[in-house]
Every structure is written in C-alpha cells, then in structure tokens.
Amino acid sequence: MALKIISLNDLLQTQREEDIIKLLSSFETIKIKYNPGADDVEHFIHTKAIQFEKMDLSRTYLIMSSYQAKPYLAGYFSISNRPLVIPKRQFQKLSKSLQKRLMGFGHKTQQATYEIKGFLLGQLGKNYNHIAQKAGNVSGEDLLELTYKKILEAHRIVGGRILYLECEHYDKIKDFYIRNGFRQLEEYESENGLCMMVKQIQHLKED
Template sequence: MALKIISLSDLLNSEAREEDIIELLSSFETIKIKHNPGAEDVESFIHTKAIQFEKMDLSRTYLVMSTYQTKPYLAGYFSISNRPLVIPKKQFQKLSKTLQKRLMGFGHKTQQDTYEIKGYLLGQLGKNYSPLAQKAGNLSGADLLTLSYEKILDAYRIVGGRILYLECEDHEKIKSFYTRNGFKELEHYETNNDLCMMVKQIQHLTA
C-alpha cells in the first residue's frame, strides 16, 4: 500500500480537531530495545512534544501514513530542524587530524572558538511498532530515511546547507543501521547528553 507524508503543521492548520490529532500521535509505539533509552525518547516526543515544537517553530514533524485492510494508520514519523552543527573547541580537538581537516572544508570557526557547519538536524526518526502497524509491515527504517531525505533536499534547494546530522545512543545495532545508510560517526565525540554524533553530506542524499 502506498505511503503518504502529511505535515503535522498542515494538519494542525486544517479543520481537524486537535484532540483527534493527539489521538493519532498517541497511536505510535516504539520498539523496546534493552539499554536503549533513546527509543523511549522517540515515543515521548511524538506523544508529548511534537505539537508544541511545531507551534514554536522549533522543528517540523512529518507523519507517514498508510492503510491496512482499508484502515488508515500511522506507519512512522520523522522530525527535522534547520540547525547548524556546532562543535565546541574541546570536542573538535578530540577528532582525528584527518577528520578535522575534512570538516574544515564544510564549515568555519566562530568568534566563540567553536566550529560550525550549516546543515539539518534529523531530530527524530521513528517506525511505529503498534500491533496494527506490525501487521501491515509497510515501512522499513530505510524507507523512513529516504522519505526524510526528500524533505531535507527540498529545504536544501531553497536555503542550502552542507550536512545532515543526528544524535543516537552508543548502541551497536542503531549505529550499524545509520552506517549502512551512509552516515559516518564522529569518533571520540560525545554530545552533552552522552550520545554519538552521526553525519552525512547533503550531496550524498538520494531521493
């Protein structure tokens, strides 16, 4: 069955009742992975923060809809922010010289002694694991990434940018998924939340 992308912003500005939108978002269930609190964050965001972030223009969330036996359901979602990657000097110095040199070609050093690269943050990426969604099985993680690339490339064509980046847990299964899909880990780099940083050049996105 075909997948349809719906902007949460458009949905909120439509005639749909917010109560019904909240009910739709609440139908999202994440997979439980041991030692992976990030999965709970993906569920918590869509349940409690997505609408607020949308109204505050902090990010844009897109719902991937499908149908199973004529019943519409939420297959997954992703959230994107137009936000540069800012690397503090202390963290930048931990990177290999080769990586430092490569990154210098994408960004610039700021007056605050940080390193900044224009790009987009893939803040959330979640496949629905509700019973209905699992029965349908219409969406893979790779499919979800490809759909997010389409929106990111739309933004890139309008305002530019150099990289797509995301934060994820130091969990081998999760990092392996992003690595298979062309992301590179910034080794020895830890975010303020002790997460790993994965990056991919915009020019390497395909849609």
C-alpha cells in the same frame, strides 16, 4: 501500499487538536533493552511534537499507510534547520585529519566553536503498535528515503552541507545509519553522552 507524507503543521491548521493527539498517541516504539533512545522517540511524538511545531523549533512529518482499507500511522520523522556546532573543547579532541576534513565543510566562529550549516534529524521512528506490525509495510530505510526528500526540498531553498543526528552508543542503531551512508564522528561525544552521525547533503541525491 503506498506511503503518504503528512505535515503535522498542516494538520494543526485543518484538524481538531484532540483528533491529532489521538493519532499521535497511536505511535508505539519497540522496547529495546539498554536503549533508552527508543523511549525518547515515543515520548517526543506523544508530548512534544505539537509544542515544537507551534514554537517553530522543528517540523514533524507523519508517514501514513493503510491496512484493511483503514489508514494508520506507520512512522514519523522530525527535522530542523540547525547547524552542527562542535564546542572548542570537543573539536580539539578530534584527530588532526578529522579536523582538517571538517574544516572543508564549515568554519570556526568568533567563539572558536566549529560550525557546519545543515539539518538536524531530531527524530526518526517506526510505529510498532499492533496494526502497524500486522501491516508490516514500512522499513527504517523507507522512512529515511522520505526524510531525504524533505531535506532536499529545504536544501534547494536555504542551502546547507550536511544532515546529522545524535544517537545512543547502541550498535544496532549505529549500524543502521552506517549502512545507510552516515559516518560516525568517532572521537565526538555530546554533553548527553551521545555519538554523532553525519551524511553530506550531496550524497542524499545519490541514494
């Protein structure tokens, strides 16, 4: 069954908010031991997505499909036009070779931080409620491909060099992104203890 992308922002302009909340509440993540990030994906769409949309902090897109002729929420992703900023103390911890490579994509600011123009993939989630599991017609790779389409649309308008995200130090999640062409900044760790995954925009066009 074909997948359809629906903008949460468009829904808020045309549908009752209580109906939208009901739809978003149908999203359930898979429970993975030692991976609190999975709960964050569910918490965001249940409690923050609408607020972030209204505040223009990010844009959330719902992936809709159907099962037995009835529509259901198959997954979602949330993106924002936000540069990757690495604090000076973090940048200095990177290897000299990595610093040199990164300088080819961005620049140092007056505050001596390192900045690359790009897009943040804030959330990417596949629905694991009972209907979605019965349907079984969407994969993580499908969600990424749909994300890339929206990123490339935005890139044509505002530019940017990279798509990046932060994730837990959980091998299964990191392996998923590496398998799909992301590179981990191995010497980098955010203040929240998360690792950084990066992919060049030009490589999205090759996928």
